[in-house]
Amino acid sequence: MKRIAYFTAILSALFCSNAFAYEKEIHEIEIIKNKFVPSILKASKNKVLKIKIFNRDKTIEEFESFDLKREKIVPGKRKITITVGPLKPGEYGFFGEFHPETAQGKLVVQ
Amino acid sequence: MLKLFIIFFRETLEVSIILGIISAATNGIKNRSIYINSGILLGALGSLMIAYFANTIFDSFSGYGQEITNASILLLCSSMIVWTVIWMKYAHKKTISKIHTAWRNKSDISLISLTFITASAIFREGSEIVLFSYSIFISTQDSIIQLIIGALSGFTIAALTGFLLYKGIIKIPGKYLFKTTSILLSLIAAGMASQAANLLQSAEIMSWNQTPLWNSSWLISQQSFIGKILGVVVGYVENPTGLELAFYTAPLLVIYYMSSRLEKQSAQTS
Numbered sequence: 001m002k003r004i005a006y007f008t009a010i011l012s013a014l015f016c017s018n019a020f021a022y023e024k025e026i027h028e029i030e031i032i033k034n035k036f037v038p039s040i041l042k043a044s045k046n047k048v049l050k051i052k053i054f055n056r057d058k059t060i061e062e063f064e065s066f067d068l069k070r071e072k073i074v075p076g077k078r079k080i081t082i083t084v085g086p087l088k089p090g091e092y093g094f095f096g097e098f099h100p101e102t103a104q105g106k107l108v109v110q
Numbered sequence: 111m112l113k114l115f116i117i118f119f120r121e122t123l124e125v126s127i128i129l130g131i132i133s134a135a136t137n138g139i140k141n142r143s144i145y146i147n148s149g150i151l152l153g154a155l156g157s158l159m160i161a162y163f164a165n166t167i168f169d170s171f172s173g174y175g176q177e178i179t180n181a182s183i184l185l186l187c188s189s190m191i192v193w194t195v196i197w198m199k200y201a202h203k204k205t206i207s208k209i210h211t212a213w214r215n216k217s218d219i220s221l222i223s224l225t226f227i228t229a230s231a232i233f234r235e236g237s238e239i240v241l242f243s244y245s246i247f248i249s250t251q252d253s254i255i256q257l258i259i260g261a262l263s264g265f266t267i268a269a270l271t272g273f274l275l276y277k278g279i280i281k282i283p284g285k286y287l288f289k290t291t292s293i294l295l296s297l298i299a300a301g302m303a304s305q306a307a308n309l310l311q312s313a314e315i316m317s318w319n320q321t322p323l324w325n326s327s328w329l330i331s332q333q334s335f336i337g338k339i340l341g342v343v344v345g346y347v348e349n350p351t352g353l354e355l356a357f358y359t360a361p362l363l364v365i366y367y368m369s370s371r372l373e374k375q376s377a378q379t380s
Contacts, residue, residue, distance in 0.1 A: 057249075058245070059245045059246070066332050066349070069311075069312075069347075069349065069351070072176055072177070072312070073168070073176060073241065075241065075245075076245055078168070080168070080173065081173050083314055086320075088321075098117065098242055
């Protein structure tokens with residue numbers, strides 16, 4: 001019983017520790033004609049970033065970034081949200097997996 | 111047309127590699143193709159279902175439905191593979207101890223795991239293919255025939271790669287074949303678990319430990335062909351987080367622990 005209590009305590013500590021410790025910052029990107037608008041996004045360091053992505057096209061896209069370790073489908077005419085960070089200053093590239101020749105962008109963290 | 115070719119090739123390659131390894135691992139087991147084929151069928155139907163309900167699924171769990179669905183599928187698939195590897199070791203031991211082919215006929219229940227592994231390996235990429243093809247279909251100027259040619263050729267080349275891999279693996283002599291396939295399957299299971307960890311982090315379910323431990327993109331980039339293949343087979347990630355690493359090692363430890371226990375047991379009984 002004691003063990004379970006300890007385990008739960010540690011788990012909940014882990015769950016809560018990061019979630020409330022950082023300020024949030026919200027950003028928005030649109031996908032228009034298989035391009036990210038804006039394609040360069042500026043954000044603050046050490047904040048949890050919520051990036052809302054609106055797909056204005058009929059075609060499906062997949063937001064993908066190796067630097068941010070995110071991969072998420074954005075169906076046509078829909079919106080998704082990805083959450084990243086807190087991040088260190090630097091540049092983080094992202095692209096649309098289904099239209100990589102046009103859909104390229106980067107997140108600049110300062 | 112080229113677009114569909116690339117997408118079909120890329121998305122089916124992963125499934126094809128996994129199927130190639132699974133087929134090699136279960137080579138010689140009676141009726142295994144029935145179980146694998148029904149897995150393929152189930153996976154295809156499931157993909158259509160997921161694609162059809164995509165918007166509902168994506169909007170669920172406060173917008174994290176996509177991550178949570180994929181993470182669940184991956185964790186399920188990973189644990190099934192772990193179970194299969196342990197079971198294979200057990201069955202293999204029995205064969206050696208001269209109870210021989212009995213397990214090949216009587217292990218139908220265990221073989222159901224093959225159906226699940228195959229199906230869940232197909233679900234994820236399959237539903238992406240369906241969604242993408244549909245979106246291309248409603249927006250392109252290409253004719254249907256062109257689209258079908260693109261899709262089919264991408265699919266065929268990916269399938270062929272898996273088939274050649276299968277043929278290559280089964281050429282390995284008996285004793286090593288078993289070792290090779292269980293190592294490959296263990297690594298696939300580990301890779302799937304770590305992918306699930308990444309998705310759970312993306313969905314803010316486990317939001318700690320987000321900072322990557324290292325970045326080896328200078329050595330092997332995940333975007334390169336080799337990086338992609340390694341991603342499927344050994345779960346290679348260029349910048350893993352602590353949580354991903356923990357999830358990666360968990361299936362390996364379970365397999366190691368269970369097989370050494372089985373070894374002890376069989377040593378005691380004989």
